[in-house]
Amino acid sequence: xxxxxxxxxxxxxxxxxxxxxxxxxxxxxxxxxxxxxxxxxxxxxxxxxxxxxxxxxxxxxxxxxxxxxxxxxxxxxxxxxxxxxxxxxxxxxxxxxxxxxxxxxxxxxxxxxxxxxxxxxxxxxxxxxxxxxxxxxxxxxxxxxxxxxxxxxxxxxxxxxxxxxxxxxxxxxxxxxxxxxxxxxxxxxxxxxxxxxxx
Ligand SMILES: C[S@@+](CC[C@H](N)C(=O)[O-])C[C@H]1O[C@@H](n2cnc3c(N)ncnc32)[C@H](O)[C@@H]1O
Numbered sequence: 001x002x003x004x005x006x007x008x009x010x011x012x013x014x015x016x017x018x019x020x021x022x023x024x025x026x027x028x029x030x031x032x033x034x035x036x037x038x039x040x041x042x043x044x045x046x047x048x049x050x051x052x053x054x055x056x057x058x059x060x061x062x063x064x065x066x067x068x069x070x071x072x073x074x075x076x077x078x079x080x081x082x083x084x085x086x087x088x089x090x091x092x093x094x095x096x097x098x099x100x101x102x103x104x105x106x107x108x109x110x111x112x113x114x115x116x117x118x119x120x121x122x123x124x125x126x127x128x129x130x131x132x133x134x135x136x137x138x139x140x141x142x143x144x145x146x147x148x149x150x151x152x153x154x155x156x157x158x159x160x161x162x163x164x165x166x167x168x169x170x171x172x173x174x175x176x177x178x179x180x181x182x183x184x185x186x187x188x189x190x191x192x193x194x195x196x197x198x199x
Contacts, residue, residue, distance in 0.1 A: 004045070008068035011046045019178070020048035023104040023133040023194070026175045030196050031129055033057065037099035040123065042090050042116075043106020047073040053102075054081065061086055063093055064106075090116050090123075098123045104133040105192075107158075108150040114161060121165040124199045130167060132158070136174065136191040141182040155193045167197035 004011075033056045041050040044062035046069050054060050059082035064070050070085050077083060086093050090110075101124055110116050124130060135142060135152035142152070155172045162169060172195045181187040 002066045002068055004066040005068040008046065008066065008072050011069065011072065012048065017048055019176075020104060021052065022176050023192075024049050024052045026133070026194050027053075027102060027131045030171060030194075031100065031131065033100070038097055039100040039102065040093065040098045042101065042103040042120075043109065044073065045069040045106075047076055049102070049104050051076065054083070057100075058082065059084070061093060061098070063088070063090060065089060065109075091119055093123060096123055097125065099125055099128045100131070101129070102131040102133075105135070107132055107134045108148060108152060111149045113150065117161050117165050121167065121199065126199055128199050129170075130162065130195075130197045130199075132195045132197075133175070133192055136193055138188075138190055141188060142180065142190050144182055152190075153193070155195055158195060159197075162195070162197045167199055170196040170198055172196070 036058045038059045039053065039057050040061040040063060042063055044050050044064050047062060050060050050062055061084045062073060063086040065088060067087055070087055074085060101120055120130060137154050138152040140151045159169050159172055172193060174191045175194045176192045178190045179187055180190060
């Protein structure tokens with residue numbers, strides 16, 4: 001089931017654009033992107049993050065499980081950009097040619113996290129980077145208490161999973177906080193962390 005189908009058409013709201021932009025700026029503070037790089041974005045959605053990085057890359061693989069989100073992304077392309085769209089879980093991509101794998105606010109949707117990280121380790125070239133931005137552990141209110149695979153993360157645990165898959169952790173820290181009123185009358189701050197790993 002595509003749980004993003006009904007949200008895709010109006011996903012590109014100022015709050016989402018800001019969230020993607022803050023993440024990309026943080027990524028760029030930490031990684032010097034080289035023009036020949038091939039990047040893969042896990043959970044690329046409508047391309048809010050990846051399209052900002054595309055001019056600096058050699059090519060971008062936009063992977064997502066939602067056909068509806070990817071259709072919105074497709075609609076933004078002229079057709080001659082070095083972009084490959086992969087609809088499916090991360091396991092659908094198998095080339096071992098990625099210099100940079102990044103993901104913002106999609107890891108908490110991964111049903112098979114450990115397996116996904118092990119797979120990611122096969123895609124990223126030696127010396128290549130993984131950059132993940134996601135929520136710190138929350139009480140489930142961020143998703144209105146709907147069942148999702150992860151209510152955010154303890155970054156220390158995520159760090160361990162990457163280390164077990166052969167990555168060296170360069171940095172993990174909180175980089176932003178989202179104020180959202182998920183419970184009427186009770187605004188909460190949801191912190192976001194960034195994790196930078198190198199293979
Ligand atoms: C919160 S949205 C973020 C989208 C985009 N990264 C952004 O910042 O606008 C989460 C995205 O993850 C995708 N997603 C959900 N489960 C996924 C999975 N198992 N593998 C890859 N992407 C997934 C959704 O379809 C959606 O596009």
